[in-house]
Amino acid sequence: MKVVITGGTGMLGRRLALRLLAADELVGPSGQAEALERLFLVDAFAPAEPPPEDPRVEIVTANICDPAVVRRVIGDSVDSVFHFAAVVSGGAEADFDLGYQVNLDGARNVFEACRASAGTPRVVFTSSLAVYGGFRDIVDDTPLTPQTSYGAQKATGELMVNDYSRKGFFDGRSLRLPTIVVRPGKPNKAASGFASSILREPLQGDTVNCPVSAETRMLILSPRRAVQAFIDIHNADAEQLGFQRGVMMNGISPTIGEIVAALREIAGARVAERISWQPDAQIQGMVDNWPWFATGARARGLGFEPDGSIEEVIQSFIDDELGGQIAG
Amino acid sequence: MKVVITGGTGMLGRRLALRLLAADELVGPSGQAEALERLFLVDAFAPAEPPPEDPRVEIVTANICDPAVVRRVIGDSVDSVFHFAAVVSGGAEADFDLGYQVNLDGARNVFEACRASAGTPRVVFTSSLAVYGGFRDIVDDTPLTPQTSYGAQKATGELMVNDYSRKGFFDGRSLRLPTIVVRPGKPNKAASGFASSILREPLQGDTVNCPVSAETRMLILSPRRAVQAFIDIHNADAEQLGFQRGVMMNGISPTIGEIVAALREIAGARVAERISWQPDAQIQGMVDNWPWFATGARARGLGFEPDGSIEEVIQSFIDDELGGQIAG
Numbered sequence: 008m009k010v011v012i013t014g015g016t017g018m019l020g021r022r023l024a025l026r027l028l029a030a031d032e033l034v035g036p037s038g039q040a041e042a043l044e045r046l047f048l049v050d051a052f053a054p055a056e057p058p059p060e061d062p063r064v065e066i067v068t069a070n071i072c073d074p075a076v077v078r079r080v081i082g083d084s085v086d087s088v089f090h091f092a093a094v095v096s097g098g099a100e101a102d103f104d105l106g107y108q109v110n111l112d113g114a115r116n117v118f119e120a121c122r123a124s125a126g127t128p129r130v131v132f133t134s135s136l137a138v139y140g141g142f143r144d145i146v147d148d149t150p151l152t153p154q155t156s157y158g159a160q161k162a163t164g165e166l167m168v169n170d171y172s173r174k175g176f177f178d179g180r181s182l183r184l185p186t187i188v189v190r191p192g193k194p195n196k197a198a199s200g201f202a203s204s205i206l207r208e209p210l211q212g213d214t215v216n217c218p219v220s221a222e223t224r225m226l227i228l229s230p231r232r233a234v235q236a237f238i239d240i241h242n243a244d245a246e247q248l249g250f251q252r253g254v255m256m257n258g259i260s261p262t263i264g265e266i267v268a269a270l271r272e273i274a275g276a277r278v279a280e281r282i283s284w285q286p287d288a289q290i291q292g293m294v295d296n297w298p299w300f301a302t303g304a305r306a307r308g309l310g311f312e313p314d315g316s317i318e319e320v321i322q323s324f325i326d327d328e329l330g331g332q333i334a335g
Numbered sequence: 336m337k338v339v340i341t342g343g344t345g346m347l348g349r350r351l352a353l354r355l356l357a358a359d360e361l362v363g364p365s366g367q368a369e370a371l372e373r374l375f376l377v378d379a380f381a382p383a384e385p386p387p388e389d390p391r392v393e394i395v396t397a398n399i400c401d402p403a404v405v406r407r408v409i410g411d412s413v414d415s416v417f418h419f420a421a422v423v424s425g426g427a428e429a430d431f432d433l434g435y436q437v438n439l440d441g442a443r444n445v446f447e448a449c450r451a452s453a454g455t456p457r458v459v460f461t462s463s464l465a466v467y468g469g470f471r472d473i474v475d476d477t478p479l480t481p482q483t484s485y486g487a488q489k490a491t492g493e494l495m496v497n498d499y500s501r502k503g504f505f506d507g508r509s510l511r512l513p514t515i516v517v518r519p520g521k522p523n524k525a526a527s528g529f530a531s532s533i534l535r536e537p538l539q540g541d542t543v544n545c546p547v548s549a550e551t552r553m554l555i556l557s558p559r560r561a562v563q564a565f566i567d568i569h570n571a572d573a574e575q576l577g578f579q580r581g582v583m584m585n586g587i588s589p590t591i592g593e594i595v596a597a598l599r600e601i602a603g604a605r606v607a608e609r610i611s612w613q614p615d616a617q618i619q620g621m622v623d624n625w626p627w628f629a630t631g632a633r634a635r636g637l638g639f640e641p642d643g644s645i646e647e648v649i650q651s652f653i654d655d656e657l658g659g660q661i662a663g
Contacts, residue, residue: 103502141578150478152497152579159498163491169480170487174431250469251480 014091015048185258212334342419343376540662
């Protein structure tokens with residue numbers, strides 16, 4: 008199989024790539040899992056973490072805003088495309104034009120290139136719970152009423168995925184992600200970044216400020232479960248998805264207080280005390296607008312599993328990213 | 336006031352223009368109705384019906400797909416823009432690229448030009464009940480799950496109107512229209528065209544085929560009520576609209592059988608018998624997917640009034656378009 012991952016050297020893209028290289032899990036045109044032959048990791052940025060070393064991998068440093076480049080990478084034929092490349096929520100809010108260029112026009116370039124290629128590739132679009140706005144409890148029929156530019160752009164991408172799929176131009180799927188916690192590496196511009204930082208920094212011996220109250224509830228999913236969900240939605244039967252290709256991925260919903268209590272339990276009081284509590288009204292205001300609970304029957308029915316507990320989320324970070332070592 | 340109507344020589348655009356020229360009804364920057372000084376009617380097509388003769392009117396034959404042209408017409412300052420120009424449902428389904436170019440990129444050109452102009456113009460975007468799919472009864476919280484390219488493009492336009500308005504780039508509003516009946520003039524490519532033809536042609540002495548069953552229910556609004564609703568949503572208080580700028584316009588929901596019975600009642604059996612009944616499975620299939628009832632509390636609360644009855648719809652066509660004369 009030829010597989011393309013946009014944003015392929017980013018946090019989720021890279022982890023998905025490592026999973027795909029480790030085992031042939033993706034369902035190909037035969038309807039069965041097929042051997043991965045070539046994996047293109049397209050990213051606007053040079054890799055921040057070491058890219059996978061594997062003869063099947065090609066790193067392409069390119070901007071998806073250029074339709075010719077996207078067309079060239081996807082080429083005349085492709086089996087599967089995972090589209091992660093995006094300007095994150097805070098970035099799209101700060102630079103309106105850039106957000107629409109990358110998140111809308113860039114996605115459309117990917118969709119058009121897939122349409123132009125032979126066959127009917129599976130296209131997995133990364134959406135976000137930011138497509139919702141003003142609802143506390145998200146269920147399958149909750150309307151998409153985004154209240155950020157990022158959310159509006161993701162909702163638009165979902166509409167296109169449905170429409171291109173309906174037309175038979177490709178076989179698309181969209182996964183609406185909760186906040187990914189614990190994000191490894193450096194903070195990005197996502198407004199939700201603190202939810203990872205309050206775990207990541209203390210576990211690595213650094214201090215960190217928590218800008219929101221302990222009562223604040225976060226709807227989260229670990230990178231490990233997210234990567235699994237991307238493979239699951241890629242492999243899901245198109246018939247089972249039906250017309251509406253967007254699936255809300257469920258998450259767990261601990262409060263910040265519960266997250267810090269779990270950190271204390273797992274890593275000890277000294278680690279948990281590396282967190283300071285200076286409120287930031289702007290971040291609190293944004294977060295207060297996010298959904299608290301996602302309990303979609305659809306994701307459950309398709310077998311997409313959220314984490315079992317906040318403890319599992321923290322432990323998977325320690326195991327996957329810290330080699331099991333806590334800076335105690 | 337300077338007002339721009341895209342699709343300004345089309346069916347609804349022209350009728351709105353005539354209304355605006357007849358009386359100063361639009362709320363301007365002062366918060367009160369202000370005098371109309373200049374009215375630009377932008378349209379890709381030369382006027383099919385005689386354009387309004389008035390020194391305040393300027394007809395601009397131009398394609399909204401050209402951002403420079405749109406920028407020039409909207410100019411450095413504009414008070415109100417009504418955006419009607421679009422490729423209709425059947426057209427967008429037949430020509431995928433053209434649909435996205437006009438209905439998405441063209442709308443975005445209009446939005447960008449309004450953003451670039453001084454002040455905060457009121458922008459009224461014409462949406463459609465085609466943004467819904469798979470629901471029989473439409474209420475305010477019904478999710479937008481379009482099942483046509485046209486519907487996907489209109490839903491995208493609504494997302495942008497919300498986002499540009501939230502950013503303060505303009506003061507946008509979107510009105511989701513039911514099927515407009517009776518459309519005067521020639522049939523267009525809209526899949527819903529028959530709902531007008533079965534009244535328009537017999538009332539003018541022509542025969543017509545009805546491609547759907549008498550039990551088929553149509554959710555409709557007259558051009559007269561539609562024009563009124565556009566003025567109403569333009570003048571609505573932004574605070575009252577809130578974050579979500581899209582308002583579903585309610586309609587009435589007669590069956591085709593009830594529509595023809597009303598025609599017979601008003602115009603006589605001879606007129607009603609000009610309808611033949613050859614079913615068209617493709618049209619029936621599309622129509623069976625459309626919503627039957629729209630009962631939004633929001634439109635009602637804002638005072639947007641649908642027609643009182645199918646008899647009123649037919650009579651308003653006879654009065655407004657046929658000078659009161661039926662071809663008996």
